[in-house]
Amino acid sequence: MLYKRTKFFDFNYRKFIGSWAWILHRLSGLALIFYLTLHIWIINTLTRGSEPFNEVMTFLGSPLFKFLEVGLWGVILYHAFNGIRVVIIDFAKGSLFHKKLFFILTTIAFILWVAGSVVILTHIH
Amino acid sequence: MKKNFKETSKTGALAWLLQRISAIFIFAVLIYHFFVYHCISQGKAPEWADVVAKMKSPWFNLLQFLFLLAALYHGLNGVWMVVEDYIHSRFWRIFIFSIIVLVGTSLLFVGTLTLFKVANINPGV
Amino acid sequence: MKIEEAKKFHKIDTVVIGAGLAGLGAALEIAKGGGEVAVLTKVYPTRSHSGSAQGGIAASLANVAEDSEEMHMFDTIKGSDYLGDQDVIELFVAEAKKTVYWFEHMGVPFSRTEDGRINQRAFGGHSSPRACFSADITGHVLLHTLYEQCLKHNVHFFNEFQVFSLLIEDDISRGVVAWDIRNGGLHIFHSKALLLATGGYGRAFKITSNAFANTGDSLSLILENGLPLEDMEFVQFHPTGLYKHGILLSEAARGEGAYLTNDKGERFMEKYAPQKMELAPRDVISRAEQTEINEGRGIAGKAYVHLDMRHLGKEKIMERLPQVWELAFNYLEVDGTKAPIPIQPAAHYSMGGIPANIKTEVIKDAAGTVVTGLYAAGEAACLSLHGANRLGTNSVQGAATFGRISGTNILEFIKTVNYPKMVANPLERAQRKIDSFMTNKGKEKHALIREELQENMTGHVGVFRNETDMLKLKKIIKDLLERFKEVSIDDKGSAFNLDLLEAFEVGSLLNFSEVIVEGALARKESRGAHYRTDFPKRDDKKWLKHTLAWKTDKGVKLDFSRNVTIYMDRYPPLERKY
């Protein structure tokens, strides 16, 4: 009788840069598709004239949503920059320096995140 | 060996390539997007009128449409990739695939509709 | 627990035991020729020890320098200290070239010359660069390629099956009984032809370059069936085994210019081979090292000397000898660019084995009477290609070439005969062994017995031998054999019972070790790898003969009447000088 131990994911396997990058990429991707759905719905309010649009905009301008927006901004940045890392790995021998790539690209993403967050947060109405 | 092996298709290469092409496209458009909305508008919350005015340009609209298409394809194909990793029952796969297609087409529809409607709005009213 | 009756009975034309180069080479030729063949192996085929060979495979292709079959033949004969059978060597050097092309056409990735041909390099004892190689993983790629081809040609594999007994009656081989390691249980294989290709048996020694699987099971089974072994006293010791581990550091290190030094920091080879220094033949260097160690000049008085490659510089070491560096670093935490590497001689290759003729048929006496349907090839066999000492890169070639030849012969044989009658009680002997381990109440542990055996073999029939030591050893082995009867095992289960397998293997080691000792005791001369301090000279008058040894109730019976085939006009015995 053979025993099947790993079902789905081996949670106690050590996580190296590569697996962190992938896990975060996956989670951020899923978060983004959720956000995109929301986004399309919001833009749709444009069609109903300035009143409802501005209403939604004020609502989204509330501090709570500002903070969510900061998060979203981070998620986008991570996914985008790690996505570029993936493309470099696929087409430009990135496997040979994928850890370096990860640090460089996430650092850029982090800087952009801080800068963007400052902009977002300093404009709370 | 196991049940699912033969139920696979040969479209992997195309899906993989499109995932990367769409990723690069989204990346480019997003840079443009943030530039336009957040740098030009100096971090103010977007005004309805401003937005609508911008969407009067057909080129801008075409870009928006392509972005919508690419983001939906990229995101939903991404979700499908995740599903293929974890869901192995035939029933659930078909079920989820249907949902993805349904969500995809409706969002595409809603999004395109938005673009059309806004383009036809007279900002003065 | 009671082991149930054999779960399975298989009737197959040819059964090959061992999936190293010899076994797979034969199986492939048989399958290609349309024959039915099953390979039994106690480890997955790609895990066979042939995969460890690094240096290369010898063939006089003359791709990089002048070379010829005659030169290869002479080197091999000289290397063998004239104990090699020259008809076998003649066939070998001719077939060697074919074997290399055979491999290449099957896809072996050989390192290439600038113009795209197989590259070759120099190797100890060869007078021309004739080692075809693939970086430093030659054996590995040869083995994998053969295995892949066997898959392609539908060779039937019984992976993780350990042979427990041979079914030989009236000098006719009828099949084997093997233990299914994974599930437990005995299987009977009824066959027309049986090839023994179980590889080397260096595990009889404490310090060895050999794998855990190299326990010479088939040799012991041959003895058990009243058949002889040949030239067992000739065991080659490699000079650069990693201290304590025995893991091989490639000869390439010395080739690139590494020094051997003793406790005083002297390059001691000056005393033993002033001309060739570190590039002298293996046996000479091993003896030099052992002398240093015995005379107290081992590092800190311990049983090792230093392999020093610091002066080569970090760059060269990392570029040319990455594996040597890595092994030392991984196993001993020694950084070869900054410190010398501890090494000692390690039992490496066994020239002796199951006596077989040039067609690889197993023979049962000095007259060469054949055991019908029984074949042997590879390191387990003694054809005798390597005589008293084998040259580097000749053994991989020997295993592959004679495996291939064996396959061709077997293919012919199985077409002409019917299945022999099965023996009356095929399972009996194997079952008895298992039952004894399983039901014994004794306190003896096989691991301790094995450790004692290995310790004493290395100590008493190692690089240097003398009568007093060996007489002592003889008695020790007798005792161990007695104690072995009382061995009981912890694991009584059937799934992957490693305890049972190891116990069985210790039995094998004890069995043929006795023969090694008796042979070495009787052979009162020094030839090739066999060095007697009490008889330091080669003596062609008396001892230019093969040793045959049987195990009887009254102990080991020796016979020195089997002549060495020598072409007196072409290659008369000369002194072996380097």
Added chain:
Amino acid sequence: MDEQTNVKVKILRYNPEKDKKPFWQPYEVKIEPDATILDILNEIRWKLDGTLAFRRSCRSAICGSCAMKVNGRNILACETPMHRFKGRGLKIEPLPGFRIIKDLVVDLDSFFEKMNRVRPYLLLDKPIPDKEFIQSPEEFEEIREVCICILCGACTSSCPSVWSNEEYLGPAALLKAYRFIFDSRDDAADERIDIVNDKNGIWRCHTIFNCMEACPKHIKITEYLSRLKVKAVENSI
């Protein structure tokens, strides 16, 4: 080098004839500080508990028998000295992703079966020359590194895509495909790419790099898989 220290080891045990599921068994071993994981396992087998089962043969990192998971990552037991884990206790488990036969021994049938699926042998249309095929050193270099693969299974066992999908060919089999597709002598690249270009083939690789971290031969697996992906794309458009 010769004084001994005490090491605490926990080993995941499973005996199909007795246990419903695996359990951790602690041992305390006295051994030299430069001992490898394999030395420790042998010491336990030979001195403490003969029922422990694991695979090993060459003990020099070339046969691929002894891959297992130690302190959370796949390694070869024979080449890994315990001091690499810096005095922490040792937790030894069988390779994840495979089924357990007994203790540290896993069922590799599926692993080898996947290997066979990519037709891992040279296939030729052209006539065979008298001597060797001509292959330039550059062409040899293309496949040199992947030929070192010892089929230990450490990579395939470490890949999250394999954990969640047993059908995925896995890095080792894909590497085997690479080895032949990129061999200048081979004539069946297209056929092999068809096999690899499959939902359960190369496209299940999400460049997670666990395989490359685990490979005891330091093969740059992911890089070769990427080349395979690009080749598959080229072939299908």
